[in-house]
C-alpha cells in the first residue's frame with residue numbers, strides 16, 4: 001500500500017490520488033500565507049520495486065514554471081545522500097517524475113533539504129569556537145530565534161562584512177553555502193580564514209527565514225511576506241526578520257554585503273550586481289569588478305556570462321536586500337544565485353547542483369572577501385594575527 005506523508009520539517013505536498021502507482025496525482029502546495037508554490041518535500045512508503053509515475057498537476061502555475069525545463073527531481077533513501085531522478089520531465093504544464101524506488105521508504109524533494117535541526121547544530125557548533133559570538137537578534141513571526149553568528153572581534157578598524165542566507169526558505173542551497181563558508185572561516189589551520197578573522201568582523205545570518213523553512217515555504221515567511229522585497233521599509237510585525245537585521249547593520253555599518261540565494265531557472269552560479277542602484281559610483285564599480293574577478297579565480301563553478309537581464313526588478317529594485325544595502329551603505333553588495341538544477345559549465349549527472357557543491361562554493365567565497373577586505377582596510381593585520389594566536 002503506497003502512502004505519502006509530509007508532516008515533518010519542510011514537508012510540502014498535496015496528494016490528490018494514490019489509487020494508481022502509475023498515475024500518482026499530486027499538487028504543489030502554496031506557501032502558508034501566500035500563493036507562491038514550487039517547493040516540495042515528501043516521503044513515499046510501500047513501493048519498493050514498483051514503477052511509480054508521479055504527476056505534479058499544477059506545475060505550470062509554479063512561481064518559476066520555466067524552471068521545470070531541464071529540471072530533475074532529487075530523492076534519498078537515507079536523507080544523507082540525495083540523487084537526481086533521470087525520469088523527470090515537464091510536459092503539457094505538468095511535472096512528471098518516473099522512478100522505481102529500491103526501498104520501501106524514499107524521500108523526494110525539489111532540492112536537497114536543510115532542516116531546522118541542522119541549522120541549530122550549525123550555530124551550536126560555530127558557537128564552540130572562541131572566535132565566535134552567537135547572538136539572538138530577536139524573534140521571527142512564529143517565535144523562532146533569529147541567529148546571528150559573528151566571527152572576529154570588534155577591534156577598531158576592522159571592516160564589518162555581512163552575509164545573509166535563505167531569505168527565500170525553499171532555497172536551501174543558501175544555507176549549505178553558509179555551512180561551507182563557516183567551516184572554512186573557523187578552521188584554525190586555514191591561512192585565508194586566519195587573515196580574515198584578524199582583519200574583518202563577519203556577521204553571518206545562516207537562515208533569515210526559519211519559519212518559512214520549517215513550514216516548507218518557497219518564498220515567504222509565516223506572515224506571507226517575501227523578505228527580499230521588505231528592505232526599504234521592513235515591518236516589525238510582518239517582517240521582523242528584516243527589521244531586526246537591518247537595524248543591527250545600521251549599528252555596525254557595512255563594508256561588504258552578500259545575500260545568498262538559489263535560482264529556479266538558470267543552470268549557473270552568478271551574481272546579481274548593483275549597477276542599477278541610484279548611488280552607484282565609479283569607485284563602487286571598480287570595487288565590485290575586483291571582487292568578481294577574485295571569485296572567478298577562486299571557484300570554477302562561478303561564471304559571469306549568464307545571469308539576470310538589466311531592469312529585472314523594475315520599481316522594486318530598492319526593496320531588495322543587496323540593492324538597498326548598495327544604495328544605503330555604498331559598499332560592494334551582491335546577490336549570489338546558485339542553480340536548483342545543475343551548473344551547466346561543470347555538470348554532475350548523479351547529483352546535479354547539491355548541498356556539498358554549495359558548501360565548496362561557500363568556502364571559496366573567503367578568497368574574494370579577504371581580497372576585498374585587504375584592499376580596503378588599514379594594514380593592522382600582523383598585530384591582530386599575533387593577538388589571535390595568543391588567545
Ligand code: ZN
Nearest residue numbers: 168171261262
Ligand atoms: Zn531567492
